[in-house]
Amino acid sequence: MADNSTLMSETGRSLLADSSVLDSKIIENSKENIFPGSVSDVEEEMPQIETRVILVQEAGKREELLKALEEIKVPYIKMDTIEELGDSDSPELETVFVVTDFQDSIFNNLCKADCRVVGPPVVLQCAQKGEPLPFSCRPLYCASMLNLVLCFTGFRKKDELVKLVTLVHHMGGIIRRDFSSKVTHLVANSTQGDKFRIAVSLGTPIMKAEWIYKAWERRNDIDFCAADDDFRNQFKVPPFQDCMLSFLGFSDEEKANMEEMTEMQGGCYLPVGDERCTHLVVEENTVKDLPFQPLKKLYVVKQEWFWGSIQMDARAGESMYLFEKSESPGLKKSVSLLSLNTPNSNRKRRRLKETLAQLTRETDMSPFPPRKRPSAEHSLSIGSLLDISNTPESSATNGETPKSCARPSKNSTPLPLKQSARWQVAKELYQTESNYVDILTTIIQLFQVPLEKEGQLGGPILAQEEIKTIFGSIPDILDVHTKIKEDLEDLMMNWTESRSIGDIILKYSKDLLKTYPPFVNFFEMSKETITRCEKQKPRFHAFLKINQAKPECGRQSLAELLIRPVQRLPSVALLLNDLKKHTAEENPDKVTLERAIESLKEVMTHINEDKRKTEAQRQIFDVVYEVDGCPANLLSSHRSLVQRLETVALGDDLCDRGEQVTLFLFNDCLEIARKRHKVIGAFKSPHGHTRPPACLKHVVLMPLSQIKKVLDIRETEDCHKAFALVVRPPTEQNNKLLSFQMTAEEPPKEDWLKTLCRHVANTICKADAENLIYTVDPDSIEVNTKDMDSTLSRASRAIKKTSKKVTRAFSFTKTPKRALRRALMTHSTTEGRSPCSTNESYIGSSSLAGVPSPSLVSLPSIFEKRSHTLSRSTTHLI
Numbered sequence: 001m002a003d004n005s006t007l008m009s010e011t012g013r014s015l016l017a018d019s020s021v022l023d024s025k026i027i028e029n030s031k032e033n034i035f036p037g038s039v040s041d042v043e044e045e046m047p048q049i050e051t052r053v054i055l056v057q058e059a060g061k062r063e064e065l066l067k068a069l070e071e072i073k074v075p076y077i078k079m080d081t082i083e084e085l086g087d088s089d090s091p092e093l094e095t096v097f098v099v100t101d102f103q104d105s106i107f108n109n110l111c112k113a114d115c116r117v118v119g120p121p122v123v124l125q126c127a128q129k130g131e132p133l134p135f136s137c138r139p140l141y142c143a144s145m146l147n148l149v150l151c152f153t154g155f156r157k158k159d160e161l162v163k164l165v166t167l168v169h170h171m172g173g174i175i176r177r178d179f180s181s182k183v184t185h186l187v188a189n190s191t192q193g194d195k196f197r198i199a200v201s202l203g204t205p206i207m208k209a210e211w212i213y214k215a216w217e218r219r220n221d222i223d224f225c226a227a228d229d230d231f232r233n234q235f236k237v238p239p240f241q242d243c244m245l246s247f248l249g250f251s252d253e254e255k256a257n258m259e260e261m262t263e264m265q266g267g268c269y270l271p272v273g274d275e276r277c278t279h280l281v282v283e284e285n286t287v288k289d290l291p292f293q294p295l296k297k298l299y300v301v302k303q304e305w306f307w308g309s310i311q312m313d314a315r316a317g318e319s320m321y322l323f324e325k326s327e328s329p330g331l332k333k334s335v336s337l338l339s340l341n342t343p344n345s346n347r348k349r350r351r352l353k354e355t356l357a358q359l360t361r362e363t364d365m366s367p368f369p370p371r372k373r374p375s376a377e378h379s380l381s382i383g384s385l386l387d388i389s390n391t392p393e394s395s396a397t398n399g400e401t402p403k404s405c406a407r408p409s410k411n412s413t414p415l416p417l418k419q420s421a422r423w424q425v426a427k428e429l430y431q432t433e434s435n436y437v438d439i440l441t442t443i444i445q446l447f448q449v450p451l452e453k454e455g456q457l458g459g460p461i462l463a464q465e466e467i468k469t470i471f472g473s474i475p476d477i478l479d480v481h482t483k484i485k486e487d488l489e490d491l492m493m494n495w496t497e498s499r500s501i502g503d504i505i506l507k508y509s510k511d512l513l514k515t516y517p518p519f520v521n522f523f524e525m526s527k528e529t530i531t532r533c534e535k536q537k538p539r540f541h542a543f544l545k546i547n548q549a550k551p552e553c554g555r556q557s558l559a560e561l562l563i564r565p566v567q568r569l570p571s572v573a574l575l576l577n578d579l580k581k582h583t584a585e586e587n588p589d590k591v592t593l594e595r596a597i598e599s600l601k602e603v604m605t606h607i608n609e610d611k612r613k614t615e616a617q618r619q620i621f622d623v624v625y626e627v628d629g630c631p632a633n634l635l636s637s638h639r640s641l642v643q644r645l646e647t648v649a650l651g652d653d654l655c656d657r658g659e660q661v662t663l664f665l666f667n668d669c670l671e672i673a674r675k676r677h678k679v680i681g682a683f684k685s686p687h688g689h690t691r692p693p694a695c696l697k698h699v700v701l702m703p704l705s706q707i708k709k710v711l712d713i714r715e716t717e718d719c720h721k722a723f724a725l726v727v728r729p730p731t732e733q734n735n736k737l738l739s740f741q742m743t744a745e746e747p748p749k750e751d752w753l754k755t756l757c758r759h760v761a762n763t764i765c766k767a768d769a770e771n772l773i774y775t776v777d778p779d780s781i782e783v784n785t786k787d788m789d790s791t792l793s794r795a796s797r798a799i800k801k802t803s804k805k806v807t808r809a810f811s812f813t814k815t816p817k818r819a820l821r822r823a824l825m826t827h828s829t830t831e832g833r834s835p836c837s838t839n840e841s842y843i844g845s846s847s848l849a850g851v852p853s854p855s856l857v858s859l860p861s862i863f864e865k866r867s868h869t870l871s872r873s874t875t876h877l878i
Contacts, residue, residue: 067127074133211226430491442552470530644662712776
């Protein structure tokens with residue numbers, strides 16, 4: 001450390017004074033000489049200079065350095081002291097010293113002699129890339145900061161600054177005294193000053209000094225880069241560093257959330273009125289005046305400053321967000337007009353009427369009415385009747401002729417002399433359509449476009465996949481409804497009772513059918529993505545807070561705005577029905593409106609059908625994740641989950657008697673899974689979602705075509721809620737009986753059996769599904785449920801499980817049962833015997849039993865056919 005401090009004091013002045021000049025030279029040399037790909041024209045004119053490497057002390061003992069120099073074909077020699085070199089300098093010989101320690105006396109002496117010094121990582125990296133040694137006029141230990149341009153601000157201690165500058169140079173970085181657009185990183189010791197403000201505005205990463213120290217600790221890692229996002233983000237200056245915040249005018253929930261965010265972003269929070277506070281964040285919509293006189297050093301800012309700082313991941317400038325007591329200009333004007341001293345003046349009354357009409361339009365025609373009002377669209381229709389600015393009576397009062405009225409605005413339509421009920425509904429349809437288009441425009445312009453914008457301050461807020469999931473086909477929906485709005489506007493501008501509104505809806509029915517299902521079907525996924533990203537990403541949470549507080553949003557959340565497309569088509573259908581009621585029978589639009597309503601119903605039906613299919617597909621994925629070892633071919637576009645049933649096995653064919661079994665009925669197959677005895681850890685997807693561990697184990701995936709009969713077992717004292725399936729696998733010659741007991745109250749057994757038989761009949765293309773069900777006595781198939789929950793039964797099952805574990809533990813081959821059976825059948829076939837004969841199966845088993853393996857001792861019992869004794873009344877079923 002003593003040598004290091006000596007180096008800093010001797011070289012610090014020149015390092016700082018000549019920084020800009022040397023950096024410009026380094027940039028020019030870096031473009032041509034640092035890891036060059038080709039020989040320049042200048043080198044052809046100048047004589048060739050041979051490079052010689054001298055490995056000093058410890059560097060000469062490292063075998064990887066010797067091999068690296070041999071790979072890049074550079075001659076080298078080993079030396080313990082510099083004095084051994086003597087005066088052998090030659091103009092045709094360039095000497096490069098490789099030193100492992102940039103703090104010892106040898107390194108200091110080489111720097112004083114203006115020698116070219118590099119560290120071992122530089123040599124190893126050149127060998128790895130197959131490139132010659134780089135040229136640098138400063139000692140270069142590694143290239144972890146190569147091509148990075150740094151600027152410093154807020155450092156008061158010169159020794160600390162000199163040390164940081166030296167380390168940056170040793171790692172290949174460049175220092176700039178003045179901040180410019182070429183600076184890639186600002187190293188800040190405070191959040192004040194012009195450099196900090198410029199870096200924030202340009203989106204330049206602002207780093208702590210610790211970033212440089214930690215990068216120097218990893219100097220020997222040749223693959224390390226200090227600019228890697230994962231490493232760099234650990235040392236970025238948080239937005240609220242050195243800030244002490246207080247919050248005024250917020251609810252307890254909002255205040256707690258903001259205080260938590262303050263600590264997460266490197267700041268502290270204090271109660272309102274504390275003299276140590278640096279920033280007072282005010283809810284400008286509720287606070288009209290401060291409860292105390294703020295100090296001059298205290299920043300009184302709006303909440304947008306708070307969320308904006310988090311969004312850009314840097315402390316925003318306070319001057320743009322200062323809290324001021326101000327009233328709306330429009331409100332001041334209206335108040336001044338309402339308090340006139342001469343009410344008898346016609347001119348002032350006319351101005352008052354215009355002001356009231358304007359206030360009515362601004363309030364009632366807004367696409368975002370107050371939340372307390374029960375129906376937004378109903379409020380809009382009522383508000384439209386209050387719009388008196390364009391009525392013939394008001395025009396006549398003003399001394400104007402109705403025919404000379406100018407073209408109305410897009411949110412107002414000319415009133416005919418007699419307002420029909422059909423016209424009123426048509427106007428409401430147009431107004432709600434206009435408001436709906438405004439909402440969709442707000443969603444895109446206020447949320448989607450900024451999120452997709454390139455070059456965001458602090459980097460992208462969301463990934464492109466997340467943005468696509470949230471907004472989906474909103475732009476396509478906006479395009480369609482913009483056209484509908486324009487057609488409705490033209491119709492209202494040139495209104496006659498015979499004008500057809502149904503034709504407009506029919507004109508765009510195919511576009512509606514194309515754009516709405518993709519959004520509505522995945523709306524729940526969109527909401528889940530918003531909730532998840534808001535919790536996991538503070539910048540996105542801040543982004544929503546900023547934009548949702550803007551008047552364009554009407555203080556509604558993004559999820560509340562995105563639900564509007566889900567509600568729009570049913571709303572339009574209701575308005576068209578109302579319009580049809582007020583349309584005369586002889587009007588041609590009557591029939592057209594009926595067709596338009598049917599087209600909207602078709603779109604909504606298609607949406608519901610697609611949503612049902614989408615939910616079915618998601619349920620299949622849930623089954624795959626829940627069942628360990630589930631076959632991949634279960635996933636199919638034509639397959640859907642019908643029902644799930646919890647049961648207990650009553651036989652030993654599939655698993656042990658009394659074991660919990662879950663049946664997943666699909667439209668063409670039956671997945672049978674048992675409860676796992678041991679659950680492994682949770683599964684974590686690449687996107688960070690943690691799924692619960694699989695609690696079921698796959699047993700068999702059975703096509704419904706293999707089910708020959710369904711047995712409804714009668715209810716007795718010894719048998720409750722039991723049923724059985726008669727199945728014949730394609731590899732078996734005889735039928736098998738699989739019996740189960742239902743453990744849940746829902747669904748009823750009768751409903752479950754009917755549902756199962758209906759899908760079996762559909763699979764085998766039979767219309768008589770009832771003929772698949774047979775009612776039998778439990779004694780006839782030797783099935784009972786009496787002892788399923790007894791202590792003896794549970795003990796027996798535990799003994800069986802323990803026995804299996806012991807058998808597997810002492811087995812050397814652990815050959816699966818199916819593999820042995822397949823081998824046996826192949827052996828029997830090659831000898832010309834039928835594999836289905838029981839006796840011949842025993843012969844094959846005996847021959848295999850001669851193999852000296854402990855796991856094959858009980859082969860005959862393994863292949864023994866399990867048969868069920870049936871009564872004469874039910875023998876024909878098997």
